[in-house]
Amino acid sequence: MGDETELSALLTETRRFAPSPEFSTQANAQPEIYERAAADRLAFWASEAERLEWAQPWEQVLDWSNAPFARWFAGGRLNVAVNCVDRHVAAGRGDRVAYHWVGEPEGDTRDITYAELLDLVCRAANALTELGVRSGDRVAIYMPMIPETVVAMLACARLGAPHTVVFGGFSAEALRNRIIDCDARVVITADGGYRRGAAAALKPAVDEATKDLPDVRTVLVVRRTGQDVSWTPGRDVWWHEAVDRQSPRHEAQAHDSEHPLYVMYTSGTTAKPKGILHTTGGYLTHVAATHRLIFDIKPETDVFWTAADIGWVTGHSYIVYGPLANGTTSVMYEGTPDAGGRDRWWRIVEDHGVTVLYTAPTTIRTFMKWGEDLPSGHDLSSLRLLGSVGEPINPEAWMWYRTHIGGSRCPVVDTWWQTETGGIMITALPGITATKPGAAMTPFPGIGAEVVDGNGTPVPNGGGGYLVLTEPWPGMLRGIWGDEARYRETYWSRFDGLYFAGDGAKKDDDGDIWLLGRVDDVMNISGHRISTTEVESALVSHPAVAEAAVVGASDPTTGQGIVAFVTVRGHVADDPASGEKLIAELRDHVATEIGKIARPRQILLTPDLPKTRSGKIMRRLLRDVAEHRELGDVTTLADPTVVSMIDDRMKGTT
Numbered sequence: 001m002g003d004e005t006e007l008s009a010l011l012t013e014t015r016r017f018a019p020s021p022e023f024s025t026q027a028n029a030q031p032e033i034y035e036r037a038a039a040d041r042l043a044f045w046a047s048e049a050e051r052l053e054w055a056q057p058w059e060q061v062l063d064w065s066n067a068p069f070a071r072w073f074a075g076g077r078l079n080v081a082v083n084c085v086d087r088h089v090a091a092g093r094g095d096r097v098a099y100h101w102v103g104e105p106e107g108d109t110r111d112i113t114y115a116e117l118l119d120l121v122c123r124a125a126n127a128l129t130e131l132g133v134r135s136g137d138r139v140a141i142y143m144p145m146i147p148e149t150v151v152a153m154l155a156c157a158r159l160g161a162p163h164t165v166v167f168g169g170f171s172a173e174a175l176r177n178r179i180i181d182c183d184a185r186v187v188i189t190a191d192g193g194y195r196r197g198a199a200a201a202l203k204p205a206v207d208e209a210t211k212d213l214p215d216v217r218t219v220l221v222v223r224r225t226g227q228d229v230s231w232t233p234g235r236d237v238w239w240h241e242a243v244d245r246q247s248p249r250h251e252a253q254a255h256d257s258e259h260p261l262y263v264m265y266t267s268g269t270t271a272k273p274k275g276i277l278h279t280t281g282g283y284l285t286h287v288a289a290t291h292r293l294i295f296d297i298k299p300e301t302d303v304f305w306t307a308a309d310i311g312w313v314t315g316h317s318y319i320v321y322g323p324l325a326n327g328t329t330s331v332m333y334e335g336t337p338d339a340g341g342r343d344r345w346w347r348i349v350e351d352h353g354v355t356v357l358y359t360a361p362t363t364i365r366t367f368m369k370w371g372e373d374l375p376s377g378h379d380l381s382s383l384r385l386l387g388s389v390g391e392p393i394n395p396e397a398w399m400w401y402r403t404h405i406g407g408s409r410c411p412v413v414d415t416w417w418q419t420e421t422g423g424i425m426i427t428a429l430p431g432i433t434a435t436k437p438g439a440a441m442t443p444f445p446g447i448g449a450e451v452v453d454g455n456g457t458p459v460p461n462g463g464g465g466y467l468v469l470t471e472p473w474p475g476m477l478r479g480i481w482g483d484e485a486r487y488r489e490t491y492w493s494r495f496d497g498l499y500f501a502g503d504g505a506k507k508d509d510d511g512d513i514w515l516l517g518r519v520d521d522v523m524n525i526s527g528h529r530i531s532t533t534e535v536e537s538a539l540v541s542h543p544a545v546a547e548a549a550v551v552g553a554s555d556p557t558t559g560q561g562i563v564a565f566v567t568v569r570g571h572v573a574d575d576p577a578s579g580e581k582l583i584a585e586l587r588d589h590v591a592t593e594i595g596k597i598a599r600p601r602q603i604l605l606t607p608d609l610p611k612t613r614s615g616k617i618m619r620r621l622l623r624d625v626a627e628h629r630e631l632g633d634v635t636t637l638a639d640p641t642v643v644s645m646i647d648d649r650m651k652g653t654t
């Protein structure tokens, strides 16, 4: 590794990467934007909302009289699907590709123009209407990453029927709980999808999930893999039979700006997932503005790729609603990063001339593990901007991303946000900010964010504490479905008048924000507060380490002890002797990087880490492993076998 990729400890990071003058000059966001938004926040958001097509203008930009329940663009009316599709076709841009869809099997690709998308969405809206779906009805969507998933979401949005998309990887039980919680009467699914080269069934999970749920009156099934499905006559309907014969015309009604758009379930610290409610005008304004300004979107020329699942909020906001509202051409990819070879992504970038790539740190670290030869074997010169989301990004991974994917020329934006925030909240702006590897940097224009101490007082520069949002924002959640008390309790009770995000953060000497992970990931070692991310960053800065997950396990003497789970890079041998040597070296390395107090009590080398489908390491499960407890709920894991394998290894060491 060269000098550029050597890591300095997380918060003593001194490297700065200013955008090139060429990038800055052409950027959508120019420095005046911060002053303009600071001078009049609401006017800034109103000017962004004006870029959308409203059937009826709003009377009030923000109504916060019933806080913490916001109404944005109150009194206004619009249709999300019309804004995402119809208006681009009406403006003569129907021939532009909306999606370069890339299926997992090689060669299984499909380009869909805006005109084709309009046709498909209208037919689907007509079919749903025929099946009795009306404005306000909830529709559950349990699908693989195929074009019909986007069509189904937009058809629901067009009718004003809030959708709840459930990850195709979630269990029947998880699907059932979500259907019951939001009382969905219609489920849209597929026979199956492709996962690592094989057809994986979806329909049986729907059958199991809806057993003894007579209120689910229709299951609409897309034929994707052609595998056998069991059929409930009178309830199950093939998508192609219901949709294809419909008229490609559909008269869309405008909905109130606060009409529910979707419910997205997200797990909290408790067992029951929260149904996060998003509405229409404010949400679309937020995702369209952030997409255009942060990803510097030029709809005529850019090819944008959010490499994430649509069942995650990132897919909702930056595969579907933001990009379509801006008339963007996107790539949508069905499979895993290694389907058809570990260079699959780089072939996709090369084949489609991807210009902006947005993905998660966990994937970047996986690519680091696989080695830079794979991307360097492809022409990635079309890329001009890179984004990261989902977790704190270690400086090491940030530098690798910049160097080996971005050719040291693309700005890297690390974007902090949550299912609850609807869109990006803290980020660099690529033509303006001199970025620091690992820092999310500053609140987006028009967003109020702070780091506060336990009393809710802002910490000085150099200090750390809790991340809060100080002002309501357009994309904010409007509540938890069916549970007003939990909404107030979870987000608004910790600090008076401030939204509590649940993340720890630090402000550096310049006042820039560094995310430190969930506050429940903060360890307490002999009275010292140490973030799991800090230790993970130190471990990952060692050349042998690909990825690290750190948990605090209860310890009779120190309160908590640090236990680290480490995957090594391909070239490090997996024999016990070199393993022991490496473990000793890593413990010393952490002590040098952070201090003796952070030296892990135990390090376990493992081939993989347990992750959710959105790539978040499930530290809760690793804590169970470290504390020798029964494993908790593993249903949201991408691969549940990983954690039992780690558990077995752990038992072998103690």
Ligand code: 6R9
Binding pocket: 266, 313, 314, 388, 389, 390, 391, 392, 393, 414, 415, 416, 417, 418, 419, 420, 440, 501, 502, 503, 515, 516, 517, 518, 614
């Ligand atoms: C978009 C999304 C939200 C939680 C959030 C935080 C973590 C997301 C991050 C980040 C550090 C970033 N998170 N982006 N942490 N830097 N750039 O991920 O939504 O699945 O609801 O997760 O993810 O802990 O609180 P969601």
